[in-house]
Amino acid sequence: MLTPALYLSAVLFVVGTLGVIVRRNAIIIFLCIELQLNAVNLAFVALSRYTGIEGQLYVFFVMTVAAAEAAVGLAIIISIFRHYETVNVDKFNVLKW
Amino acid sequence: MTEILFVLFAVVATGGAIGVVTGRSPVASLLFMVATLASLAGIFVLFEAHFLAAIQVLVYAGAIMVLFLFVIMLLNLGHDYRADLKFGAWFLLSLVVVGLTAGVLVQGLTGTDEAGPRGDGAAVAAALDAAVAEKGAVGVIADPLFTDYVVAFELMGLLLLVAIVAAVVLAKPRNPEAGE
Numbered sequence: 001m002l003t004p005a006l007y008l009s010a011v012l013f014v015v016g017t018l019g020v021i022v023r024r025n026a027i028i029i030f031l032c033i034e035l036q037l038n039a040v041n042l043a044f045v046a047l048s049r050y051t052g053i054e055g056q057l058y059v060f061f062v063m064t065v066a067a068a069e070a071a072v073g074l075a076i077i078i079s080i081f082r083h084y085e086t087v088n089v090d091k092f093n094v095l096k097w
Numbered sequence: 098m099t100e101i102l103f104v105l106f107a108v109v110a111t112g113g114a115i116g117v118v119t120g121r122s123p124v125a126s127l128l129f130m131v132a133t134l135a136s137l138a139g140i141f142v143l144f145e146a147h148f149l150a151a152i153q154v155l156v157y158a159g160a161i162m163v164l165f166l167f168v169i170m171l172l173n174l175g176h177d178y179r180a181d182l183k184f185g186a187w188f189l190l191s192l193v194v195v196g197l198t199a200g201v202l203v204q205g206l207t208g209t210d211e212a213g214p215r216g217d218g219a220a221v222a223a224a225l226d227a228a229v230a231e232k233g234a235v236g237v238i239a240d241p242l243f244t245d246y247v248v249a250f251e252l253m254g255l256l257l258l259v260a261i262v263a264a265v266v267l268a269k270p271r272n273p274e275a276g277e
Binding site for chain 2: 006072
């Protein structure tokens with residue numbers, strides 16, 4: 001069952017990548033990044049049946065980092081919304097050349 | 098039975114992922130994401146990772162998704178789908194990028210086989226099942242976590258503390274009297 005799980009992981013990762021590229025809503029982009037993290041988590045869990053418990057430990061670490069990232073990222077989105085009154089990523093382009 | 102459940106969960110997870118990308122309102126995308134996370138938790142159970150399945154439901158589908166929902170509600174973003182998708186040249190470029198990513202992933206995957214990366218998949222799986230039977234689903238993760246990986250674990254706690262402080266500082270309204 002390893003190969004189908006890895007293919008599912010690849011599909012989820014690609015769909016997440018597509019979402020990050022084509023959407024403009026910053027919150028949806030964040031959700032798609034979480035989707036990519038989960039795709040990698042699935043690959044880790046599937047491979048842990050073949051390489052030992054470390055795969056599951058890394059998933060635990062990834063989840064913690066994802067929680068921290070979501071908290072800080074959403075705080076940044078709130079801060080941006082307060083400034084620009086929108087979460088459309090095309091609207092805050094100060095760093096763009 | 099396991100294969101049938103896997104296919105079921107995989108279909109729900111993929112459909113949910115597509116729903117996240119195509120969802121009209123952010124709340125709909127979020128609910129699709131919860132479906133994806135729940136079915137991934139089911140797949141974790143199929144791979145005997147019971148503790149991670151519980152964490153996935155409690156922390157991911159519970160806490161993190163509620164945080165997203167809370168921000169969506171707080172900023173009142175339920176209804177601005179127009180001009181959200183990028184079309185035209187940008188969309189074509191994104192399809193090229195996604196196609197290349199998919200190609201690289203498939204090329205990397207065609208080398209794997211059921212024997213596993215080290216060729217002793219069945220032995221490792223049997224050892225893992227024996228450890229779960231001996232220490233329990235939590236103990237088998239907690240044991241290396243508090244011995245070999247204890248430094249990483251403590252750093253993780255520090256990371257969470259930094260994240261909490263950073264979130265409070267970033268989301269705090271600017272005080273006009275402080276001369277910001």
